[in-house]
Amino acid sequence: MFSAKELSTWKEKHPLLKQIINVEPVTWLNSNLKESKHIPKLPFTKADIYEAEKLWTRFTPFLKKAFSELEDTDGFIESPLKEIDELKIALENTYDSKIDGKLYLKMDNELPIAGSIKARGGFYEVLHYAETLAIENGLINYNENYEAFLTAEFKSFFQQYAIGVGSTGNLGLSIGIMSAKLGFNVSVYMSVDAKQWKKDLLREKGATVYEFSGDFSEAIYAGRQETIADPKGYFVDDESSKHLFLGYSVAALRLEKQLEEKSIKVDADHPLFLYLPCGVGGSPGGIAFGMKMIFGDHVHCFFVEPTHSPSVLIGLLTGEKEKVSVQDFGIDNRTEADGLAVGRPSSFATSISDHLISGIYTVEDDELYKLLTMLADYENIYVEPSATAGLIGPQQVLSSDYINKYGLDKDNATHIAWATGGDLVPESDMKQFYQKGKSVLNRA
Numbered sequence: 001m002f003s004a005k006e007l008s009t010w011k012e013k014h015p016l017l018k019q020i021i022n023v024e025p026v027t028w029l030n031s032n033l034k035e036s037k038h039i040p041k042l043p044f045t046k047a048d049i050y051e052a053e054k055l056w057t058r059f060t061p062f063l064k065k066a067f068s069e070l071e072d073t074d075g076f077i078e079s080p081l082k083e084i085d086e087l088k089i090a091l092e093n094t095y096d097s098k099i100d101g102k103l104y105l106k107m108d109n110e111l112p113i114a115g116s117i118k119a120r121g122g123f124y125e126v127l128h129y130a131e132t133l134a135i136e137n138g139l140i141n142y143n144e145n146y147e148a149f150l151t152a153e154f155k156s157f158f159q160q161y162a163i164g165v166g167s168t169g170n171l172g173l174s175i176g177i178m179s180a181k182l183g184f185n186v187s188v189y190m191s192v193d194a195k196q197w198k199k200d201l202l203r204e205k206g207a208t209v210y211e212f213s214g215d216f217s218e219a220i221y222a223g224r225q226e227t228i229a230d231p232k233g234y235f236v237d238d239e240s241s242k243h244l245f246l247g248y249s250v251a252a253l254r255l256e257k258q259l260e261e262k263s264i265k266v267d268a269d270h271p272l273f274l275y276l277p278c279g280v281g282g283s284p285g286g287i288a289f290g291m292k293m294i295f296g297d298h299v300h301c302f303f304v305e306p307t308h309s310p311s312v313l314i315g316l317l318t319g320e321k322e323k324v325s326v327q328d329f330g331i332d333n334r335t336e337a338d339g340l341a342v343g344r345p346s347s348f349a350t351s352i353s354d355h356l357i358s359g360i361y362t363v364e365d366d367e368l369y370k371l372l373t374m375l376a377d378y379e380n381i382y383v384e385p386s387a388t389a390g391l392i393g394p395q396q397v398l399s400s401d402y403i404n405k406y407g408l409d410k411d412n413a414t415h416i417a418w419a420t421g422g423d424l425v426p427e428s429d430m431k432q433f434y435q436k437g438k439s440v441l442n443r444a
């Protein structure tokens with residue numbers, strides 16, 4: 001942690017840090033945001049997203065056979081985009097401010113198998129690794145049918161290899177489920193905030209679960225050390241992974257298609273706003289990158305973090321990125337939003353987001369529960385607390401200077417709150433979430 005003197009120097013340099021350190025909700029607009037034509041060279045291009053999409057397509061025969069829930073979609077893993085008009089009216093009344101434009105929910109809470117956004121990045125990284133091993137060892141080539149990944153020959157081949165991951169929960173679920181299905185020896189290193197049912201489910205699927213009393217960074221550190229000590233070990237590193245990032249970015253191609261299908265225009269007169277719940281910054285970063293590559297300056301990406309875990313916000317605001325943690329600033333990283341309970345941002349994702357994202361706002365845990373219950377009451381959609389964070393985005397942004405600063409036509413705006421998880425949450429846990437939200441609403 002920084003000394004009192006260092007902290008006061010930081011606060012002088014960035015006055016918003018005062019509120020951030022006091023864990024008050026803030027809205028920060030990114031002064032490093034660049035116009036598309038001025039974005040510095042990035043580690044990936046649009047072509048890389050199309051390549052990643054091709055990998056997904058090669059694996060569809062395998063996915064369709066391996067997971068019965070993918071039969072109807074021919075092995076593709078995607079979620080609906082839904083207009084949430086009833087909730088929009090309720091939000092306007094509850095927060096006493098109008099939402100200009102239309103409000104949609106991107107329902108990654110319904111992503112098959114993993115029940116969260118980690119089905120994008122986590123599955124992609126495991127499939128990418130499996131494909132690389134299979135090709136290097138002459139088991140398959142790109143043009144063959146990937147149903148072969150289900151055969152005993154492939155499974156016993158993958159059994160020689162170990163995959164490890166550190167996780168607060170959802171990433172572990174996605175890596176654990178897909179790795180075990182392919183035959184890998186998979187170990188998940190979980191932080192203190194990981195829910196018991198996630199550990200149970202993983203063990204049931206055949207993963208080994210290690211529990212840590214510390215936070216996410218500790219679980220990652222231990223997992224990384226253990227895994228790389230094994231010459232046939234591969235560590236999925238949420239703090240720096242390029243593959244996770246690319247897997248997430250494919251969401252942009254899918255969303256582009258859904259927007260077209262719904263005749264939703266995105267251009268200079270029709271701005272698109274995305275509100276993305278953020279942990280290490282990988283999933284929101286990958287999606288923001290993909291969307292910027294497609295829609296350029298017409299898409300405006302905002303991240304959302306809990307007031308107690310504003311790791312990407314502090315990283316970008318100070319410019320120190322992964323070199324600082326929220327704990328360095330005396331913030332405890334304690335939040336019920338386990339998907340977002342991250343004290344230190346991803347190095348890889350955060351340096352890309354630096355020039356692409358419009359801003360970040362923070363939200364209190366009570367607010368998340370309240371939004372969870374409202375979404376259930378008005379739309380009959382049940383998500384986990386982390387996944388609700390985007391829902392107050394439109395009102396945060398519309399009431400900031402952002403619209404005027406960029407001269408945007410807010411009446412023609414489309415707002416998309418990204419619901420990042422929830423489908424695997426057991427009913428009894430969901431009931432408790434709902435009740436908590438009810439009591440917050442009743443208090444108001």
Ligand SMILES: *Cc1c(COP(=O)(O)O)cnc(C)c1O
Binds near residue numbers: 118279384420
């Ligand atoms: C992981 C996760 C996020 C955030 O993704 P990061 O890559 O950690 O930023 C948001 N919501 C849920 C439900 C998650 O599981």
